[in-house]
């Protein structure tokens with residue numbers, strides 16, 4: 152039995168750091184284990200221009216505690232008014248590594264997202280030309296589409312048409328939650344990858360709803376049936392380089408989660424790597440963890456794999472993780488898988 156595993160230092164290809172006091176509180180949780188992360192731009196107001204991304208990057212680096220190293224990989228929030236030239240300049244300077252598409256109204260802070268996809272066609276064509284990836288929150292927002300079907304419908308109605316009409320556009324399907332998402336990625340050899348979160352490998356929709364509603368398991372896209380969780384597990388642990396880790400760690404304070412209208416998002420930055428060691432060990436795939444967390448993402452983004460390492464150690468006794476991270480805005484509950492985890496990461 153493996154008791155210790157050293158892997159190239161992982162990166163998080165989908166992370167919410169927020170801003171201000173929350174940024175300062177949550178950044179060390181990620182920087183402790185991860186070398187780099189793709190930083191989501193859904194601030195209020197959103198990070199739309201290159202200048203805004205540069206300023207946000209400076210705030211992130213200023214919030215980094217002495218002694219920690221971390222490289223934020225910036226993104227721009229795609230709006231119907233986004234200027235292709237600004238996107239191209241931000242990419243050429245090395246500032247941004249992707250552009251993020253939120254369908255308007257799909258998730259937290261997505262009001263400035265895209266409603267009319269024809270309006271962003273010039274940006275998408277420019278991105279295809281310069282090889283800049285589009286990260287996609289893949290859910291339709293139509294009121295008549297059941298929330299559990301919104302990812303699968305998005306693939307058919309929006310994503311596949313966009314990809315067919317924009318040859319060469321490189322796309323990351325963010326936080327996939329369905330077997331349809333897994334199958335769509337597998338059916339495409341070029342220009343398509345997907346991130347998978349830690350929590351979607353652990354919970355299905357029963358965990359949210361059975362025995363009382365669990366607001367800290369509510370995120371978007373919402374966790375689906377068990378067959379979908381199993382499809383995600385199979386994809387993540389398969390070694391297929393098109394699938395890589397994007398935690399979607401998304402802090403909201405407890406009052407905002409434990410509410411009559413609770414916010415979507417699970418905060419997993421603190422214990423993601425120990426949880427993944429547990430998951431991959433359960434599936435007899437510890438040898439695939441480095442690919443999923445540390446190698447496949449850099450390969451997709453054309454970046455080097457980190458030289459530093461992270462060591463995962465299995466203990467005889469369950470590891471203890473903080474239940475909450477204290478922030479000046481209020482406590483943020485750390486994702487609890489609901490079972491003991493024997494792994495730690497250093």
Ligand SMILES: NC(=O)N[C@@H](CC(=O)O)C(=O)O
Nearest residue numbers: 167258259370371401415416
């Ligand atoms: N995943 C979530 O449930 N929430 C994210 C937004 C997102 O990634 O869709 C957030 O910003 O809180």
Ligand SMILES: [Zn+2]
Nearest residue numbers: 258288371372
């Ligand atoms: Zn999202």
Ligand SMILES: [Zn+2]
Nearest residue numbers: 167191399401
């Ligand atoms: Zn997210």
